[in-house]
Amino acid sequence: MTKPSTPPAAPHLPHEDFPPIAAEAIRLITTYLRDIESRPVLGPVHPGDLLNDLPRHPPSTGAADTPSRDLWSALYADLENLILPRMTHWQHPAFFGFFPANASYPAILGEILAAGLATPAFLWVTNPAATELEIRTVDWLAHALDLPPEWSISSGVGGGVIHTTASEATLTALVTARHRARARAMARPGWNPASWHPTLYTSSQAHSSVIKAAMVAGLAHDPDDRTHIRLIEVNDALALDPVALTSAITADLEAARTPIFIAATVGTTSSGAIDPLPEIARIARVHAPDAWVHIDASHHGVAAICPEFRPILTGLEECDSLCVNPHKWLLTNFDCDVFYVRDRRPLINAMSITPAYLRNAASDSGQVIDYRDWQIPLGRRFRALKLWCVFRHYGVEGLRCHIRTGVHLAQIIEQRIHDDPDFELVAPRSLNLVCFRLAPRPGESSPSADARNKRLAEAANASGKLYITPTILPGPPRFVLRIAIGGPATEERHIHDAWQTIRDLAHHAEG
C-alpha cells in the first residue's frame, strides 16, 4: 500500500464562530415566540408555495466559499421570509386545534443541551448518564402522577421509558401483549399456531393509532379489517361501554378466539371521553386474564399530577401499561411520550434481540437498563434532559398551575357557550377540551346543521385569528367544533377574543 493523499477538509464551523451564530438563532426564536400573536395562526398558504421558493438542487458549496456569518444571516432571512409565513403556528395562544403541543423555554434549553451532547443511549453502556437520567425523570413523573410503586424502575418491577409518540407506545404495548399471550398459549397442551386467533378491543372513539398499530403488527390488512379488531360501542358520554366489551369478549371466547389486548382511552381525541378503567380491568381479570390492558392517556393523562384530577386514572393499578405525553400538555417539547408498564419483564421479553455487536459486560450482568429493549427503534435521542429541565424549572407545583390554568380557561369558554342560545355544548367538557356547535334551528335537518357548522369552522380557521379542529361525534353523527386549550401562552383574553370571533363569524355566516 502507498500512503493515500489527504483530501481537503470539510468546512466545519469553528468553535469560536458558533456562539454568535447561535445567539442569532436564540434571538430569532425568542422574537418568534414573543411576537407570535401578530401572526395569523395559519395564513393563506397554497400547496407548493414554499417548494416554489426553494432551489430544486442542493447548494454545491457553502461555508467553503461564503463567510459563515453571511451564510447564516442569509439562512435566517430565508427562515423568516420563506418558512415562517407558511407555518401553522402551534405555539400561537389562539391555536386550539388537535391538542396543545406545548413548548417551553426550559424544554427548549433541554433540547439545546441534548443536541450539543449528541449521544445515543440505546444501551446503558452507550451512555450511562442518559439512561439513568431517564430512569430518574420518568420515575419522578410516575411519582407526580401518583402511580403505584411497582410502576417505577427504582421501586418495582415495572417502570417507564420515553417514546417518540403514543403511536409507538400503543404498538409496543400491542406487540408485548401478543408475545405474552402467545407464549402462554404455546405452553398449554394442544397448542396449534394455525388455529390461534388473537383479538383486540378498543372503543369506537379510540385514536386511529390503535388500528394503525394493528396494521403494522399484522393484525389488520387495512383500517376496515375486523378479523382481529373489535371496535366497542360507546355510551352517551362517548366512553367505552363495559357491557358491550363483555359481550364482544364473550363472543370471541365462545368462538375459541383469544383476547390479547384492550386499549382503553383516558381522554379520547374527539371529545376527551374517559373510558371506565375499573370496569375494564375487572372484565379483563374475569373473562380475559391473558389480555394486556393498555391505557392511552396521551393528551389528558398528565392532568393526573393534580390531586383533583387524579381520579381520571382510577383503576390503573390493575391495568398493564399507560402512556402520557408531556409533549402535549406538560410543557415538554415533542417528542416526549412516556410509556409505563406495571411489569417490565414481558416488555423486554417481547422486544429484546442481542447480536454480538450489542453485547457488553454491563448488559450481561443484568444490573442495568438497556432502553433499546423497551422500544421499537434501536437508536434514541437524549430526551430525558428536557424532561429534567422542565421538572427542575417548574417543580411539580408549577406544572400543576399550568394544568389548572388550561382547565380554568376551558371552563370559561364552556360557560360562554352554555350561556349563548345560538350554540350548544355537544359533549361534557373534559378538562381542557370543549366540543360545541351552532345549535340546530327548530326543524332543521341534520345535514343542514352540519353544513352550517362546517362553514363556521372553515371561516374560523381562514380568519387566521384562531385555529380549531372540527370532528364528527356519533349518536347520531354530528359535525362539531372542538376547542383544545393548554398552550402556555394562552390567557383569558385570548379565550374571550376567540369566542367573539366565532360569534361574529356565526352571525356573518347566518346573515
Next chain:
Amino acid sequence: MTKPSTPPAAPHLPHEDFPPIAAEAIRLITTYLRDIESRPVLGPVHPGDLLNDLPRHPPSTGAADTPSRDLWSALYADLENLILPRMTHWQHPAFFGFFPANASYPAILGEILAAGLATPAFLWVTNPAATELEIRTVDWLAHALDLPPEWSISSGVGGGVIHTTASEATLTALVTARHRARARAMARPGWNPASWHPTLYTSSQAHSSVIKAAMVAGLAHDPDDRTHIRLIEVNDALALDPVALTSAITADLEAARTPIFIAATVGTTSSGAIDPLPEIARIARVHAPDAWVHIDASHHGVAAICPEFRPILTGLEECDSLCVNPHKWLLTNFDCDVFYVRDRRPLINAMSITPAYLRNAASDSGQVIDYRDWQIPLGRRFRALKLWCVFRHYGVEGLRCHIRTGVHLAQIIEQRIHDDPDFELVAPRSLNLVCFRLAPRPGESSPSADARNKRLAEAANASGKLYITPTILPGPPRFVLRIAIGGPATEERHIHDAWQTIRDLAHHAEG
C-alpha cells in the same frame, strides 16, 4: 354555572430571561465540544452512579421560589458535575465504536430552531412549511446520492421522508411489502388467507433491526423463530450469497410460500459488507416479483454522495426502497434517517388511516403530501430544518470532503495494521470501517486467540483513550476488533494515537 376562580399562573420563564440563560447553554456545549479530548471517551462508571446522585422525588417548586438565573446555574452545574462524567462521549475524536453519530454546529442550529418553532407536521395543513421543506431537502439528498428521478417527490412517483431510525424504515418497508403482496394475492383466484405463508430474506450479517421488524410485524415470535424468516448465508466478503438466496426462494415457492420481502444491506454493521444489489434485484424480478426489495444503507449509504463511492448503490434502480442515515455519517444530528421509495403509492396504501379529526380540505384535494402516511407514528418533529442547515452550510462539496476524510483516515489505520506483523486485517476495509485482530500465533487455538483479542478490546475501552466495538465475524467465528471512523473532530493524529494505544496495550497484555 358560576365564574371559576383564576388559579395561580405557572412560573414560565419570561421571554427576556431566555437569551442569557440560553447563552450559558450555548457556552456549555461549545466548551464541551471544544475540550472533549480532555475527557476519557468513557470513564469508569458503575451502574447506579448517577441514580444515586439524583433526588428520588421531583422538586416540588422551582422558579416560583428561586430566581431563574440561580436555578439554571445550579442545573448547569449538576450537568457538568453529575451527568457529563458519566457519559459515553460519542463526539470524542477517539470514539470509534458502533458507528459515527455525527453532530455538527449547523445541525445543532437546526435543532435549536426546530425546538423554538415547535410544530408537529404530521399533515400538510399542520405545517405546510415543514412538509415542503422536508420534501425539498430529501429531494436534495436524493440528487446528491444520484438516485433515479422517480425516487423524488418533485420529479417522480416515489420520494423520501425523514424517519427516526433505520429500524423504523425497515419496519415500514416490511409492512408495505406485506400489504402489497397480500393485496395482490387477495386479487387472485383461490385466495385463502389461512394458507398464505409470507417469507422474508436477509443475510446472516444483516442488522438485528430486520428480525426485530419481523417480531413487531408478527412474522417472528422471537429472534430465533424461522417460520417466516430466512437468514441467507454470506460469501467470503461477508456479503449475501445470491446463489443461496435463489435456493431459499425456490424452496419456499415449491412449498407454496410467498416471498414478500428481501432486505439487502449496503454496509453491514459488523464489517461493512455490501450485498450485491444487481443480483438481488434480478433474483427478485425473476423468481419473486411480488417481493419488495429494501436496501438498508443506514451507515454507509451516504458515502454515495461522492461519485467514486456511488457504485455501492449500483443496482438500486431496480429495488423498491432505501434508507440512509445522515445522523450517522453526514453531519446531521440524530434523529435523521431518510427513507426513500421508488413508488410512494404502495407505502401510502399500507400506512394510511383517516379518522374525522384528521380530515381536511388540503388532504382531500390530493395535492399535498401528508407525511403521517409515510411512517408509523402520527406525530413528528420538524427534522427537515437541520438537514436544510447542513446542506446550506456545507454544500454537497463540503459533505463530500467529510466522507473522503473518514475514508482517508480508515485507509491510514488499515495500512498500519497491514504493516504490523502482530495484527491482521480480518475483512476488507469498507470505506470508514476496519475489522482486525491480534494475529493468531502459530498453532494457537481459536478460543485462545479470541480471548487475547477480547482482553485487548476491554483494555482499550477501559483506557478511556479510545472506544471500539468488538464483534464476532463468521466463517469460522472469530472475535474481532472493529474501528468505525467518521466523526467530524477526528484527525490524523487521533488515528496515530489510537493505534499507538492499541499496540502498547497489546504488548502489555502479551507481556
